[in-house]
Amino acid sequence: MIEYNRDAHDIYRQSFAIIRAEANLDRLPADLEALAVRVVHSCGMPDVLEDLIFSDGAGAAGRTALEGGAPILCDSRMVAEGITRARLPAENEVLCTLQDPRVPGLAKQLGNTRTAAALELWRPRLEGAIVVVGNAPTALFRLLEMLDAGAPRPALILGFPVGFVGAVESKEALAEDSRGVPFVTLRGRRGGSAMAAAAVNALGRDH
Amino acid sequence: MIEYNRDAHDIYRQSFAIIRAEANLDRLPADLEALAVRVVHSCGMPDVLEDLIFSDGAGAAGRTALEGGAPILCDSRMVAEGITRARLPAENEVLCTLQDPRVPGLAKQLGNTRTAAALELWRPRLEGAIVVVGNAPTALFRLLEMLDAGAPRPALILGFPVGFVGAVESKEALAEDSRGVPFVTLRGRRGGSAMAAAAVNALGRDH
Numbered sequence: 001m002i003e004y005n006r007d008a009h010d011i012y013r014q015s016f017a018i019i020r021a022e023a024n025l026d027r028l029p030a031d032l033e034a035l036a037v038r039v040v041h042s043c044g045m046p047d048v049l050e051d052l053i054f055s056d057g058a059g060a061a062g063r064t065a066l067e068g069g070a071p072i073l074c075d076s077r078m079v080a081e082g083i084t085r086a087r088l089p090a091e092n093e094v095l096c097t098l099q100d101p102r103v104p105g106l107a108k109q110l111g112n113t114r115t116a117a118a119l120e121l122w123r124p125r126l127e128g129a130i131v132v133v134g135n136a137p138t139a140l141f142r143l144l145e146m147l148d149a150g151a152p153r154p155a156l157i158l159g160f161p162v163g164f165v166g167a168v169e170s171k172e173a174l175a176e177d178s179r180g181v182p183f184v185t186l187r188g189r190r191g192g193s194a195m196a197a198a199a200v201n202a203l204g205r206d207h
Numbered sequence: 208m209i210e211y212n213r214d215a216h217d218i219y220r221q222s223f224a225i226i227r228a229e230a231n232l233d234r235l236p237a238d239l240e241a242l243a244v245r246v247v248h249s250c251g252m253p254d255v256l257e258d259l260i261f262s263d264g265a266g267a268a269g270r271t272a273l274e275g276g277a278p279i280l281c282d283s284r285m286v287a288e289g290i291t292r293a294r295l296p297a298e299n300e301v302l303c304t305l306q307d308p309r310v311p312g313l314a315k316q317l318g319n320t321r322t323a324a325a326l327e328l329w330r331p332r333l334e335g336a337i338v339v340v341g342n343a344p345t346a347l348f349r350l351l352e353m354l355d356a357g358a359p360r361p362a363l364i365l366g367f368p369v370g371f372v373g374a375v376e377s378k379e380a381l382a383e384d385s386r387g388v389p390f391v392t393l394r395g396r397r398g399g400s401a402m403a404a405a406a407v408n409a410l411g412r413d414h
Binding site: 001002004005006007008011014015018019041042043044045077078081082110111112113114115116137138141144145162163164165166167169170173188189190191192193194197 | 208209211212213214215218221222225226248249250251252284285288289317318319320321322323344345348351352369370371372373374376377380395396397398399400401404
């Protein structure tokens, strides 16, 4: 037998205690504390919080929207898969339209990536939704373009695209002008589906 | 219109070029170069490669197994979701047993987490499989225990659990003694489902 902690509840408890001891949560508003802890938990890097930027009241806006039954619109299936359904307060719908058969045609028509084109299919659900980008910078850029063109406004944008081409720029564009929509994002190249899903889970309920 | 790259193929090309320019691939064997590039791509951090450790021939072992039809056993659904089916050379099965209704009972019986208990259901498929741990340290610890107790040997272990309790230790245990099984792992707290899925995708085929 190898010696290790086998108690899921205790592993969570210890993990969160280590994060609270190591991470600098002081500069964060109370309504984003749980989100910060869970984002760190998902990636193993307390210093990621130095890059966390947000609008005032973003956490509260997300919680209110979820409690009101807002759908959660995800840019990738990994994000959708990472959202813990039992934490959602109103059996909120978790939607990823990337695999819709219309998407390749839309991408061609728009001259954009499939991930960006998949946002077209969000339009009927966009008003008051939680939008979660955990993969593609083009999805976040496209969302801003849609808002500029008068698309319905979501309740919250969680912007965590990752990578080397467009991730930095798309998150800067969001933070500079979120088109009046509450937001949380992570400056720099880091991000990804696990952090994005963790951010959603943090806005849900504890048991 | 916002100015950004909308061409998925070109975004990949540029991303991989940036990674090759910034990351230190020199110390890596040729059969792990693609894996290294894709792991960096999934997390946005070239320095992660300093923590990549592996057994000789691990990449080749993984490729041979996949081409021979090996199943891919994943500790979490996010990992399974991140594996690009079109890259798999033999329509390899991608399996995650975590949601099986027998798992809560097994967890109680074993006195372990559900993620670790789910490995019991891998046994009939474990021989020659690709094992991918992208979430839970307890899954990696449990795998080592099962191997110590004589379980069938997989072809490759991709060990990328993440976090603050057990992640460091489980990956050290794998690297110190992988029970004769080829492995790739990432020292330290970093890891996660995106890196784990990227490692699998790198062992598949390009188009």
